[in-house]
Amino acid sequence: MSQLEFVGSPKQANQDCGYDYSAAALLTTTTAVLVVHADAGMWPGGPDVGCGLSDRSRSAAVRLPVPLRDRTCWT
Numbered sequence: 001m002s003q004l005e006f007v008g009s010p011k012q013a014n015q016d017c018g019y020d021y022s023a024a025a026l027l028t029t030t031t032a033v034l035v036v037h038a039d040a041g042m043w044p045g046g047p048d049v050g051c052g053l054s055d056r057s058r059s060a061a062v063r064l065p066v067p068l069r070d071r072t073c074w075t
Contacts, residue, residue: 001062002062003062004059004061006057006058006059006060008038009055009056013040013041013042013043014041016044018041019038019040021036021038021039021059022039023060023062024037024062025062032068
């Protein structure tokens with residue numbers, strides 16, 4: 001299991017404007033694409049369209065079936 005680092009919401013999904021994140025890897029013999037999914041969960045105060053998504057360094061675990069080695073990686 002590897003950790004993918006990115007910038008996201010400063011709060012967890014159980015707080016207003018919060019998000020939880022998950023990640024997946026799509027691999028070929030020459031390329032790796034790492035995908036991050038943002039889950040808004042259940043906000044106690046309801047959805048807020050004024051919330052920003054980029055404020056804090058976050059991470060998500062991603063399982064790589066094989067090492068990346070010298071593949072190009074697009075995130």
